Amino acid sequence: MSRHPSRLLRRPLAAALLVAIVAPGAAFAQTAREKALEARVAELERQVQMLVSAQQQQQSQITTTQEQVAQVQTAQAAAPAVAAVPAGKQPIQSTTITPAGNPGSVFTYGGFIKLDAMVTDTSDGRIADGSSGRMFYVPSTIPVGGAGADGGDPYTDFHAQFSRFWLSADHVTEGGDKLKGYVEMDFFGGGSNALAGNEVATNTYAVTLRQAYVSWNNWLAGQTWSNFQDVAALPDAVDFVGVTDGTVFVRQAQVRYSNGPWSVALENPNTTVQAYAPNAATAGARTTTGDNNVPDLTGRYNMKGDWGHLSVAGMLRQFKAGDNTDSGGAVSVSGKFNVGASDDIRYMANYGSGIGRYMAFGLGSDVMQDASGDIEALDGWGGFVAWRHVFSPKLRTNLMYSMASFDNDVGLVGWGVTERSQSYHANLIYSPFPKLDIGAEIGWGQRSLEDDREGDLKRFHTSVKYSF
Template sequence: MSMHPARLVRRPLAAAMLLALAVPGAAMAQSDREKELEARVAELERQVQALLTTQQQQAAQPAAPAVPAGKQPVQATTITPNANPGTTFSYTGFIKMDAMVTETSDGRIADGSSGRLFYVPSTIPVGGAGADGGDPYTDFHAQFSRFGLGVDHVTANGDKFKGYVEADFFGGGSNALAGNETATNTYAVTLRHAYVSWNNWLAGQTWSNFMDVAALPDAVDFVGPTDGTVFVRQAQVRYTKGPWSVSLENPQTTVNPYLSAAARFNSGDNVLPDLTARWLTKGDWGHFTVAGLVRQFKWLDETETGAALSVSGKFNLGASDDIRWAVNGGSGIGRYLAFGIGSDVVVDANGALHAQDGYGGFVAWRHVFSPKVRTNLMYAASHFDNDTSLTGYGATERTQSFHANLIYSPFPKLDVGAEISYGQRSLEDDREGDLKRLHTSIKYSF
């Protein structure tokens, strides 16, 4: 079948017109997609440039130190928020376990008393019940563990301030099960030191200025050669300038009633504080010091005065040895010597006071075998000139003791010690009682 010539001409023309109309539309659609793509690329470039700028700025800043995992700080602020800016804080002390076996010739020391925990000459029984002696007895305790808190501050002008509080657990309990060995062995916190110092001034409770702490021997026992040692902590105001120091300290009078040494008591009637003065010199060779004490005693309306002198020191004998010593004596030295083994005053039949004369001292040799092992040998004694017409024959006339120890430090700040002691107390009627003790301890200081 043949087609009409006109139709043959119209078909190619229609196809051409259709193509002509489609090509610009396709070209226009392609142009819109390219524009969208270009816009997306431009946005990505902007984001990348911003990221590079941020990284460059961070690289220019010092990097903060990395905190290891598990080592995050306990707190982000100061532990003393109320202190002056720049104040430093310290926490010190030690944990100590004491274990001892004691044998006394004239009866046992009362359970729970201080003499069961450390060497106290006045607690040695003399001529009491069971004076024929008895079996040894054992005591364990950790009451002398202690802690101390200190704050120090120096002002812009160079003024130095210090505050210090220290306590141990040598105190009674607060309930029926506490303070004894029945169940919990719980003991109360006991104040040792609490003072503030400002440059040369000190106010508060601490060691008496009449006491030479630096001369105390390296003992396993709480003190060791207690018999001849001045040992007092009390409230005071002290001024120190160079080698000199003076203080006004808490007064107290220990009274021996007429013919009744066993009934001794503290009067609490004092008005004037105890006055002390000390001179100290020291160097690589050790130290030497002299201290004086002037006191007023008072009971009811009666008064008396007394004075005492203390000379002590430490001499280094080479790198491994030293000698520590003290000589103390005077009228009314009573409560300052050997935990108050003697009275300050005795009362006569008319109620008048008479200061008691007494003296004592100690010497100790320390030898270091190695950084881990050291030993100490100690001897101490005290003596009181009692007027038996006033005190009676039950007053303590003299005491003495020997001590030897070996201390092993397997690690720094950890001491394992053992000490053997022999002590003796004698009365004016010539009766005597003695003490034998093996004292061991483990002590970790921080």
Template sequence: MQTRNPRKRLMLAVTVALLAPGLAFGQTAKEKELEARIAQLEAQVQALLSAQQQQQASIAQTQTQLDEVKVAQAPAADGKPKIQSTPILTAGNPNSTFSYGGFIKFDGMLTDTSDGAIADGSSGRLFYVPSTIPVVANGAEPDSDPYTDFHAQFSRFWLSADHVTDNGDKLKGYVEMDFFGGGSNALAGNEVATNTYAVTLRQAYVSWNNWLAGQTWSNFQDTAALPDAVDFVGVTEGATFVRQAQIRYTKGGFSVSAENPQTTVNTIATAARTNGTGSNTMPDLTARWVTKGKWGHFSAAGLLRQFKAGDETASGAAVSLSGKFNLGDSDDIRWMANYGDGLGRYMAFGLGPDTALDANGELHAVTGMGGFVAWRHVIGPKLRSNLMYSMAAFDNDKDLAGWNLLSEAATERASSIHANLIYSPLPKLDVGVEIGYGKRELEDSREGDLKRVQATVKYSF
């Protein structure tokens, strides 16, 4: 025990010094043995204390490391887990959230077309495009042997950077790409050796609260109504399907946009198609209203367009109704119906034109209609099926000046039916097979059909 008085400490030291020789002299052998045991016990206690201190230090270090891991993996304010504690977007806004995803998709197809093969390298060899179904002249005997195509061009990846300011403003930058765009050069892009294909832009936009600017799906299109197909779209004829640059404003379930304009033209006299004149002045204008609930969703969209070819102009308008109705936990119906003047490039991948140019040089909007219905049934936790029907038709006005036998080659109608089974043996892994039949009919009653069996393996990440 320590004493706080220096004089008392000095007196105690002197007393111990005077008594020590006598105490040492008076120790017995038994007392010495006891002191030796005490010293041994003290050494053991000291060793135990040292080991305990080392153990506590190791536990503290481990706890610190665990706390650091928990902080790195803790959900952000938006509920998404952090990838790391240090910034990934070094040039971006502080505390931005970076995300990355996509899928790898393999497609294998066996195709049989009644009026000859679809040209190798055509998009119709990679997915269902009704305008590429061959229709030969009357009396011709086309080669209709089946043919096989394998590819992985629809594999996709995307990157997103999201930021919320201190004032609650939401900023988002999004870029999405795939490999459906042909080879980077004639040698590398062929199917003889390397099958090398270029990265192509699908979407690239920035959004700020209710505003969006950049390339994304047209506001006239309801992507949520598209069915669960093995093919890229499946219900191609009746689906609106356009990605393009635009400026969009969204408030609740209502949205409006001004989008990139292009006019496709069929010249009556020659039946030649011009895909995009590039001379439009007014952007395409759209408006959409969507309502949602546990029952599904319903969407109504409108489209206003100006068409221009040279000095000639025309106008058109179209409507699109679509939605998804849930039928219990295992079934839903997805559907779409489109009608209007100048639907052209917005529906069926441009199966019909926006306009027709007559022999007098006057431009006329072409009336079109189309739609689809699809039934999705969940068979079990890992297996689902889909049955789809789709159609499109165009009113090619035969009374226009210059209509002739060449004009009769215009597409009047196309339709298709698809059925598939999709199995998911593991999370995010889909293995599917789909059978499809499609038919294209011309104004002169000629027609050609397509039969296809398609298999896919898709892993999403």
């Protein structure tokens, strides 16, 4: 079948027109799609960039946190260990305990609780109830009654007056200067109200100042142990001191300078005076005066080593009663010598003109008085030796001997003054737990007058002491 030529010619023309019409639309559609894709790609790139930036910021924060944690761990490792706070408990102190002190000061607190219980038997009368001699060994309180004197039955005393506490604030400045404030107290100070200070009801006793001083670098000012006393040489006694007779024992206000093994101090002066009582059978009155206008001058040199320590001290004093004056001086040698790992020997030897109030709790006077009121320094000497043996970390023992003697002029002060005293002590101290000491000590003491009358003391002393 044949077709018409004109119809054949219209088909290619229609196709060409169709292509001409559709092609621009297709090109336009392609361009719009590309733009949409480009927009989406740009958005994705922006989001990716934000994610990368956020990740970098998180990584920086993680690194900073890790550095801070490392710093805290380092500080904790260098700091002293402290007890962990129990679960559910919060610290009771959120600010410094010394708000009025220097920033960064270190505050410390300590002390001990001690019960003393003793049975005493004296040959020539009883020691007065409530006196210091009922609380610990004080040679001057031993009664000396002469012929026919009788101490009666033994007597018992319990007390906790030597319990003690102390407070300390230490500070180091940016320049390296060291400052320290220290206060120490016990309860051996009598009562503060009508029912206090006795054994009737409350047994209440007042707080007593023992030490109170400030130190900065090499200087010290305040009340503390005399520079003439070697506290490190004192034995391990159940009694308050034990070797009282021959011990230098004074706490008083002073200004002290220390440099290495050397120390020198100006200390509070005071004079004890034995009244004029020529050839009397009983001692005359003893008085104390604060008339001195020159402080006591003391100096000390210490040597230390694995073998122990040795200390040499000297003292110069002025004595004054009214317008009458005299002067004197004294020396003391003391220390501790280690004998192996379990034993040591402790000792002290003292001699001086006017050493009276510095030794044996003032057993002798500093000066004697004549008929005109003039004063003369009294010579005295004394010392102790003590052996300490450690059986085990929980058990130790101490054996002690102590003595003191004075060269009284009986033509001035009579026959009734103390010429000498001596004592022996032996103890066992058991520590079932750290810082807890349970001790038992037997002691014998004797005081002799210039006329050879004597009085004896026998005592069994026990104690329980917990240090904190």
